[in-house]
Amino acid sequence: MTGRRVDDGLDRGQPFQFFLDGEAIVAYPGESIAAALVAHGRNVARRTTRADVPRGYFCGMGVCWDCVMVVNGTPNVRTCRTEAAPNMKVQTQRGVGEAS
Amino acid sequence: MIDTDLAIIGAGAAGLAAATEAVEHGLTVTIADDNPRAGGQYFRQPPLPFRRNGQSWFDKEATRANALFDVLGHPKVTHIPDAVVWNLPEPNVLAVAAGDRSTRVRAGAIVVATGAHDRPVPFPGWTLPGVITAGGAQNLLKGNRMVPGRRIVVAGNGPLLFVVGASLVRAGVDVAAIVEAAPVNARLTAALPGLLAAPKLLRQAIDYRWTLLRAGVPVRTGMTAVAAHGEENVNAVSIAPIDGEGRIDRNRIERVDCDALVVGFGLTPSVELMRLIGCDLDFHPARGGWLPRRSTGFETSVPGVFAAGDGAAIGGVEIALLEGRLAALEAAVRLGRARDASVRRAALTHKLARIDRFRRAIERLFAAPCHYLDLLADDTVVCRCEEVTAGELKMRGREAWTSMVQLKSTTRLAMGRCQGRNCMATLASLVAQSMGEPIAKLAYPRTRPPARPIALGDLLHEPIAPPELPADPHLPRGQKVT
Incomplete structure (x- = not known):
């Protein structure tokens, strides 16, 4: 999916950068990590333990735990529930907790 | 330990309405919510740093939301955001994990207003990135003012599909199709008298339908998604018609290209805390599955524990607002603090009955026409x-x-x-x-705390209870393993 921000006259404030596996991603203050990634067209949050298949944002309300990633070294962080922050280091998660 | 007259679990529509009613009767309120900001799913707001112009279609509920949020600033209200109520060690005590520690809240009465999440319906490809729930799509729109794709199919069953579809159209998305399993057009005439019971809600529904019509979005009723396709992301969805007997006709599959698929098959109330403390539950598929059995005052079978809104039975935001108020009113009565209870109860119950007629009509309109296990x-x-x-x-x-x-x-x-x-x-x-x-x-596996995952570190501040062996699920409740 190639998501994007809706332009309806909303002032989102000053954009900043964070990093997905080293790649710079733009976010605005208050956006969740998952949303900023979706807006950037990066939808794979993790790869699963058994089948090694990609998963991403699904329920969007903290229930399903499919969007967990490694955030600043901490694994299993629900990115739909966590705000992006300047220079945050986000990594695609493999299995139950390693960065890939 | 926090002592409070009324503890409310969930700061969505029902929880905020309950808090508003409670303070009107002079009760002290503690409201714990697992979101950083109040509002729940329906009244979810964009992040605080965003400055809205107030003109956008997406701001239409901002006024009502802000009026509800006012109660959080009331001197008698304590709002605990980012909080997980992970256990009810006693029916009037909440174990709340928030801010890296777990605390307890002791209450005179409790209103459970835990809301709902999308009913999961598995089908081939539903785990692919790019396949998201209707609630997830709404949260991107409401909470981040974003859309998940450029060409989107919205599929499943229920009124939320039309809400999401219309919202995506308003956000400028090419909605490739709405795929609704129920044959709603054929059922519309029979549902009309009930729908007319709540003209405002009906007008809202017509507005959604009209938005889709004007945008030329194909609304495919009596059909279901049977598979999502793609490798690293969804790139197409297969849809098939459902016949009069509820069979999926796989000989007439069509493929629709898309870069995101939004799926919604209705909602499921979050009843785990009530299951945990042994509230009697009944199975009502039309209202979301397992629901707490409630008195006319919205009290569960456990005295002092009330339940309101979609967390108790799926009914939508207007019902949640009224039930929240009624539950808090009954709690105030129970605590001997209610003023003008019978007058208020009559007024609120009257409104609720009207919206309930609308709700039943919607349920008949969207009753699931096939067995989802066939997917x-x-x-x-x-x-x-x-x-x-x-x-x-x-x-x-x-x-x-x-x-x-x-x-x-x-x-x-x-x-x-x-x-x-x-x-x-x-x-x-x-x-x-x-x-x-x-x-x-069926015998379900026993629900145990934590009702939601919490970090082990949160428990370091928990008061330590005397050791007791857990009850074995195969033994009658309370009997000790020896």
């Missing part, structure tokens, strides 16, 4: 966390197809981080089908 292929993942497929469950079933508990412990289904929220309903349907038993008769 499963052997390699379809049922348990998203532990990656347990339908085929594995069937294989175990041939060996020991007897109980949900057995299948859980042999496959690890429902043992992952979502704690069964995405798979338990499917497991119940599978077991019920294979045993020829109604779901209401």
